[in-house]
Amino acid sequence: MSLEVAIVLAAGEGTRMKSHRSKVLFEIAGKSIIEHVIAAVTPLHPAQLRVVVGAHRQAVEEHLAHIAPTALAIFQAERNGTGHAVQIALTEITGDGVVLILAGDTPLLTSATLSEFLIAHKASSDSVSVLSALLPDPFGYGRILRDETGALARIVEERDADDEIKLVEEVNTGVYLFELAALRAAITQLTTANSQGELYLTDVISVINATGGTASAILSNDYAETLGINDRAQLAECAALMRERINDHHMKAGVTLIDPTTTWIDVDVTIEADVVIHPGSTLTGESYISSGAIIGPRTTLNNVFVGVDASVVESNCSHSEIGDRATVGPYTFLRAGSKIGSDAKAGAYVEIKNSTVGERSKVPHLSYVGDATIGSGTNIGAAAVFVNYDGVVKHQIIIGDDVRIGSDTMLVAPLSVGDGAYTAAGSVITEDVPAGAMGVGRARQRNILGWVLRKRSGTNSAKSAEKAGAVDSGSSSSNGAEI
Ligand code: UD1
Numbered sequence: 128m129s130l131e132v133a134i135v136l137a138a139g140e141g142t143r144m145k146s147h148r149s150k151v152l153f154e155i156a157g158k159s160i161i162e163h164v165i166a167a168v169t170p171l172h173p174a175q176l177r178v179v180v181g182a183h184r185q186a187v188e189e190h191l192a193h194i195a196p197t198a199l200a201i202f203q204a205e206r207n208g209t210g211h212a213v214q215i216a217l218t219e220i221t222g223d224g225v226v227l228i229l230a231g232d233t234p235l236l237t238s239a240t241l242s243e244f245l246i247a248h249k250a251s252s253d254s255v256s257v258l259s260a261l262l263p264d265p266f267g268y269g270r271i272l273r274d275e276t277g278a279l280a281r282i283v284e285e286r287d288a289d290d291e292i293k294l295v296e297e298v299n300t301g302v303y304l305f306e307l308a309a310l311r312a313a314i315t316q317l318t319t320a321n322s323q324g325e326l327y328l329t330d331v332i333s334v335i336n337a338t339g340g341t342a343s344a345i346l347s348n349d350y351a352e353t354l355g356i357n358d359r360a361q362l363a364e365c366a367a368l369m370r371e372r373i374n375d376h377h378m379k380a381g382v383t384l385i386d387p388t389t390t391w392i393d394v395d396v397t398i399e400a401d402v403v404i405h406p407g408s409t410l411t412g413e414s415y416i417s418s419g420a421i422i423g424p425r426t427t428l429n430n431v432f433v434g435v436d437a438s439v440v441e442s443n444c445s446h447s448e449i450g451d452r453a454t455v456g457p458y459t460f461l462r463a464g465s466k467i468g469s470d471a472k473a474g475a476y477v478e479i480k481n482s483t484v485g486e487r488s489k490v491p492h493l494s495y496v497g498d499a500t501i502g503s504g505t506n507i508g509a510a511a512v513f514v515n516y517d518g519v520v521k522h523q524i525i526i527g528d529d530v531r532i533g534s535d536t537m538l539v540a541p542l543s544v545g546d547g548a549y550t551a552a553g554s555v556i557t558e559d560v561p562a563g564a565m566g567v568g569r570a571r572q573r574n575i576l577g578w579v580l581r582k583r584s585g586t587n588s589a590k591s592a593e594k595a596g597a598v599d600s601g602s603s604s605s606n607g608a609e610i
């Protein structure tokens with residue numbers, strides 16, 4: 128079914144959002160509002176795609192160049208209403224056929240609904256079809272007025288409606304299909320004789336009816352699809368509806384969502400069957416979750432690949448890869464470029480950045496790992512820190528296979544630790560450790576006998592020491608001077 132033109136209206140100020148940003152650039156489920164609209168229009172393959180821009184023009188045009196390179200932005204310098212916006216768009220449109228017009232602020236519309244609407248319009252001989260909806264609360268929308276035959280007579284805006292018209296529950300969704308010739312003829316006859324002093328696109332209906340054309344209103348099955356976003360409350364409402372739609376899709380495909388109301392998944396996330404997602408989790412970008420994985424509770428994954436049967440608990444990860452059967456969390460922070468190998472572990476209070484943890488290797492507790500490559504079967508002791516930054520430049524650390532890094536080791540980059548090597552707990556390692564060696568980088572311990580009895584006499588410590596049999600021998604340290 129061919130569609131010659133689609134016009135997306137997106138020049139409005141979005142005043143009710145109370146923002147310094149463009150309304151259509153606000154995001155829901157990982158895509159801007161206008162990107163959702165264009166994604167719904169694209170499968171209809173309009174030969175000419177036009178977007179009317181005005182307020183925040185530069186930001187909207189830059190975004191369009193990125194998400195819809197075939198769209199042509201048309202500038203509406205002064206915002207004089209939806210009718211005016213279409214007048215301007217028509218100056219950049221050639222040929223005849225059918226034009227779809229819709230607003231850039233209705234992100235829940237689906238291409239299935241638009242296709243059905245197009246089929247219904249083409250089956251009629253009407254000059255214009257308007258997609259309508261029955262709203263439980265029609266406040267704020269233009270009302271659909273039908274004649275005695277059921278044909279569309281006219282549309283009356285809320286602000287121009289009398290009390291009787293305000294009771295009408297069938298509203299204009301702002302989605303139209305026009306025969307281009309009829310639209311071109313009627314659009315020039317609009318006036319600003321209304322409460323807002325604007326040119327209303329909705330008034331084209333009366334003009335077409337008065338000049339020998341015909342109009343119909345086609346009722347949509349799902350009013351939720353046609354909700355427009357004008358303020359922050361509607362933004363949250365549409366985001367919640369989009370969340371339900373996405374979550375239903377995943378649950379039907381075999382994903383367990385323990386609490387769908389607190390699980391937020393972007394449109395471009397892929398989740399295989401038999402994944403379990405616990406409450407309070409957010410999956411964004413192009414994250415990919417493999418079968419059998421357990422995610423959450425309270426976990427955020429942004430552009431993260433998670434392997435088969437892996438688990439990620441109470442953690443925050445971005446632009447990273449987590450291998451099959453690997454375990455991450457609780458309270459793990461994986462920053463960009465982290466690769467956790469299969470059967471590997473990144474545990475509690477561990478931060479990893481731009482590093483590879485080889486298969487079966489473990490970073491279980493309280494560590495920072497940055498700009499490092501760790502081989503396989505290696506264990507990084509509690510609170511070890513990869514000291515990758517000398518204050519000016521970041522350096523690399525390479526750790527081999529089956530290495531044992533002692534707890535609280537400071538590994539000062541650039542550095543390498545060979546296969547099978549150890550480091551002593553509490554070491555500051557500044558030089559390479561060869562394969563199989565034990566790296567020790569700390570002062571030898573000495574005990575100053577009787578020190579507490581002499582220097583802290585009378586304290587509880589001194590009393591306990593005496594009870595334990597400590598004596599002040601008068602001798603100083605075994606290997607050093609008195610302090
Ligand atoms: C419009 C309709 C109303 C319908 C509702 C559905 C008119 C007069 N009213 O009202 O019947 O029920 O949508 O959501 O059309 N825009 C421009 N240039 C302008 C003015 C607006 O491009 O000069 C764009 C806006 O950016 C927006 C769209 O047109 O994307 C609709 O404008 P908006 O102000 O939101 O119209 P509504 O009051 O919602």
Ligand code: CA
Nearest residue numbers: 232355356357
């Ligand atoms: Ca609107």
